[in-house]
């Protein structure tokens with residue numbers, strides 16, 4: 001071969017190498033699809049949503065009566081009774097894991113700083129002294145999920161180590177079809193007023209309380225900005241995310257797709273503008289009827305389905321993007337271009353000693369995901385990170401991190 005050919009081959013290889021990280025640029029926004037049952041995943045997502053946020057008495061909605069991770073991932077799991085104590089939210093487990101891994105600053109307290117304030121033009125300075133802007137999360141699982149996890153002892157590291165042995169004989173972690181899980185993101189009302197204000201939306205605290213679902217935890221009034229739902233209606237689950245209509249940049253980067261509940265089925269991302277407003281996601285008559293039948297409170301009508309996701313790649317082979325403008329982009333610091341619910345959750349697994357497998361999680365996987373042979377898949381459930389999550393007190397002091405029990409497999 002001539003020198004010129006070598007140069008051309010070299011340039012081609014270089015172009016491929018340069019192209020690798022940019023591959024995600026070819027990712028397309030998820031838009032759900034028809035399930036084997038013949039129902040579209042967008043419709044199914046709204047059916048779950050309506051059931052989950054329907055009133056459950058004592059001022060609570062259904063999912064607020066489900067088991068939180070703190071009820072499950074302990075030596076003595078218990079389904080919450082009627083007299084469940086005061087609600088506690090937590091700082092982001094995902095952030096704590098990424099922080100222990102050195103790729104993020106450690107969060108502090110039960111209400112922690114977001115990982116990427118800039119991406120969402122989220123406030124960083126306290127509006128008043130002593131009230132630093134923060135957010136908190138909770139994960140809750142329905143009875144079917146709770147029973148499966150507890151009966152199969154998948155809630156402790158020792159139980160997972162035993163499950164690893166069972167899996168060598170062909171057993172698989174496989175949740176029942178009626179499993180449903182929720183992850184909700186909450187922002188203190190004062191922080192939310194400041195965040196919206198920075199992005200051209202003037203609401204006072206009373207207006208926020210009227211238009212958002214709110215709760216009190218840790219003596220603070222929180223408003224819900226985002227809700228994820230995963231349901232086992234398909235072998236790879238159905239991945240749906242809901243956003244409050246006022247979330248700045250709600251449809252940035254991937255657009256919003258809702259073929260069932262939104263009068264405008266497809267909203268394309270605003271060109272150039274960041275963290276703009278995408279309107280009120282007016283609802284279809286079918287969805288209005290559904291919310292009415294379930295007696296869903298008016299504040300919930302302000303939430304929009306961003307998209308549902310049921311596949312790893314688009315029909316053309318491009319990796320699918322699906323991320324919440326708050327939960328992934330701002331809170332966890334994962335750019336929407338590098339966010340795919342199904343891909344990141346497909347990498348949830350554990351190793352022989354029952355410790356979670358973190359390698360793929362920390363690289364923000366896109367497209368099809370394959371676990372190494374020596375890792376047992378946890379059926380897309382990441383809650384196992386809660387088992388050994390770095391306690392917040394340790395995460396606050398970086399010098400303590402060596403003592404964390406999170407063991408990353410490299």
Ligand code: HEC
Nearest residue numbers: 093094181183228230240241322323340341344381382383
């Ligand atoms: C980069 C990885 C990543 C991406 C992307 C991601 N998640 Fe997760 N998710 C996690 C981790 C880690 C947890 C557990 C820790 C926590 O609660 O934050 C979790 C928790 C959850 C839970 C609670 C159930 C469980 O698995 O324990 C739900 C539901 C959920 N995510 C849905 C979604 C949806 C819907 C999307 C996309 C819109 C999404 N996730 C995107 C990593 C990811």
